[in-house]
Amino acid sequence: MSKKRELILAFESSCDETSVAVIEDGHRILSNIIATQIKSHQRFGGVVPEVASRHHVEQITFCTQAALEEAGVTYTDLTAVAVTYGPGLVGALLIGVTAAKAIAYAHHLPLIPINHMAGHIYAARFVKPLEYPLLALLVSGGHTELVLMAAAGEFEIIGDTRDDAAGEAYDKIGRVLGVPYPAGKEIDRLAHLGQDTFDFPRAMLKEENLDFSFSGLKSAFINTVHHADQIGETLNRENLAASFQASVVEVLTEKTMRAARQLDVHQLVVAGGVAANQGLREELAEAIKASGLDLDLIVPPLRLCGDNGAMIGAAAHIELKKETFANLTLNAVPGLDFPYRA
Amino acid sequence: MKLLAMDTSNQAVSVALLDDQQILGEMTVNIRQTHSQTLLPMVDQLLKQTQTAIETIDRFVVAEGPGSYTGLRIAVTTAKSFAWTLNKPLVGISSLALLAANIVDTTALIVPLFDARRANVFTGVYQWQSGSLQTVVADQHVSIETLLARLQLLAEPVYFVGNDVAHFKEELQAALGSNAHFVGANHNLPHASVLGKLGLLAEPVADIHRFGPVYLRKTEAEVNWAKTHDERGTESYVEQV
Numbered sequence A: 001m002s003k004k005r006e007l008i009l010a011f012e013s014s015c016d017e018t019s020v021a022v023i024e025d026g027h028r029i030l031s032n033i034i035a036t037q038i039k040s041h042q043r044f045g046g047v048v049p050e051v052a053s054r055h056h057v058e059q060i061t062f063c064t065q066a067a068l069e070e071a072g073v074t075y076t077d078l079t080a081v082a083v084t085y086g087p088g089l090v091g092a093l094l095i096g097v098t099a100a101k102a103i104a105y106a107h108h109l110p111l112i113p114i115n116h117m118a119g120h121i122y123a124a125r126f127v128k129p130l131e132y133p134l135l136a137l138l139v140s141g142g143h144t145e146l147v148l149m150a151a152a153g154e155f156e157i158i159g160d161t162r163d164d165a166a167g168e169a170y171d172k173i174g175r176v177l178g179v180p181y182p183a184g185k186e187i188d189r190l191a192h193l194g195q196d197t198f199d200f201p202r203a204m205l206k207e208e209n210l211d212f213s214f215s216g217l218k219s220a221f222i223n224t225v226h227h228a229d230q231i232g233e234t235l236n237r238e239n240l241a242a243s244f245q246a247s248v249v250e251v252l253t254e255k256t257m258r259a260a261r262q263l264d265v266h267q268l269v270v271a272g273g274v275a276a277n278q279g280l281r282e283e284l285a286e287a288i289k290a291s292g293l294d295l296d297l298i299v300p301p302l303r304l305c306g307d308n309g310a311m312i313g314a315a316a317h318i319e320l321k322k323e324t325f326a327n328l329t330l331n332a333v334p335g336l337d338f339p340y341r342a
Numbered sequence B: 001m002k003l004l005a006m007d008t009s010n011q012a013v014s015v016a017l018l019d020d021q022q023i024l025g026e027m028t029v030n031i032r033q034t035h036s037q038t039l040l041p042m043v044d045q046l047l048k049q050t051q052t053a054i055e056t057i058d059r060f061v062v063a064e065g066p067g068s069y070t071g072l073r074i075a076v077t078t079a080k081s082f083a084w085t086l087n088k089p090l091v092g093i094s095s096l097a098l099l100a101a102n103i104v105d106t107t108a109l110i111v112p113l114f115d116a117r118r119a120n121v122f123t124g125v126y127q128w129q130s131g132s133l134q135t136v137v138a139d140q141h142v143s144i145e146t147l148l149a150r151l152q153l154l155a156e157p158v159y160f161v162g163n164d165v166a167h168f169k170e171e172l173q174a175a176l177g178s179n180a181h182f183v184g185a186n187h188n189l190p191h192a193s194v195l196g197k198l199g200l201l202a203e204p205v206a207d208i209h210r211f212g213p214v215y216l217r218k219t220e221a222e223v224n225w226a227k228t229h230d231e232r233g234t235e236s237y238v239e240q241v
Ligand SMILES: [Zn+2]
Pocket: A116, A120, A140, A272, A273, A306, A307
């Protein structure tokens, strides 16, 4: 008799994407349905939590049906159900959590609670097997963290932002430049057309720690643009974007390389929405080459950098082995975080 | 026909299992609570106590709103997921109707209401006509002032129902005098068994996927946006990518 396939039905609804995936053995994507609400929130210039929650309710069973159909599996084939329970918007998280609980309960399947940020890191598992200890740079609209993984499913924050997340800074300066939400992709594009002429500050670069700060950069950027407005001067948008991005990327790269040198790691995973940034990918690759370190840079393909159910299914494969199961009282934990290194 | 009914539209959580008109079990918890932590364990306990397998449920009934937005979504998402995943019919019933149906043996007007803050209420007007509960005025979000003005015009006895009635008792009495009637604690509380009975007679929803809460209010962001934008011609704000 052949070994029964390990199939996980995974839910993700922490922000403005409703996504459901079917993942085999933690690394084969049988389906990964993503319904994005970007068009809706673009009306408001950012994600409106109540609107996001309402969309999730409308999408959740649609996406689940599509995921099962595309994977060609039924409930009796499934091994477990997994769901993001934090961090994220509480109302949005609750829809995935509630639907996953009901579906797991109805079909007597174990339910695996997954930390969204662990999911982002495990998106790298679709590129190649992970080797521990491993260093991860997590960059998204809500997070900018350096995470050390001593073993599978073990996470420790070794560096964090003191104020804004990198993605948040992109969205805020995007507003100043008149770039529609979400701004990251367009600023990345503009940056590639310009030069770093403004020499914005590189926050905390001289400090020994592995922490980040982006609010000073954001303020410097906004002040520069406002000052120019006042004296009736028009600044070059490409150069502004390039200068902003150069500062963000340099700080992220420097601190990440500092962490890599301190630790005995051979893999660097870059994860989260900002991992899609071309400037960051290029600079990290160059820094690794220049450093001579035996460090393998793993960046998930674009579709897996944003929020998606597949990454939750990949992380759930590890938790299934550890038998981390939730009971029927599972709730959303909007402020869920990894522990900090003692 | 076995029905599982659930309501999380306000503070209370109520679940009930019915076999047609027969109540097999009911559980109501009325404390400040996180509905996502309470609802499914209550459903589980009810099914276990009544020795019922969830696969044998023939119809799911849910209070669809109005009510607290986050609260509503818990029962609606649970019922919707159950009905869809088990391939069973789903029925949505007004959260106000299920309170109105607590008051029987009268043909007077019944006005259930929820406090919607800033001197507004979610309310409707109901009446029993030949043994069935009829909607006289559709559920709506309205100022308490407007509601009172309309009820004064009717000049008929009115039964007010719901735990939030207490917030407005003085105003209601001042406006309607002896036409304002109030009911006891048990009648002010939602009972999922009542919901189940209403759900037995109602038409199931045509498309479970599209089913969602009846909020009766757009979000503030959407209201503000609509002031300066034309929504017509917009196909969809959500797309599969
Ligand atoms: Zn994310």
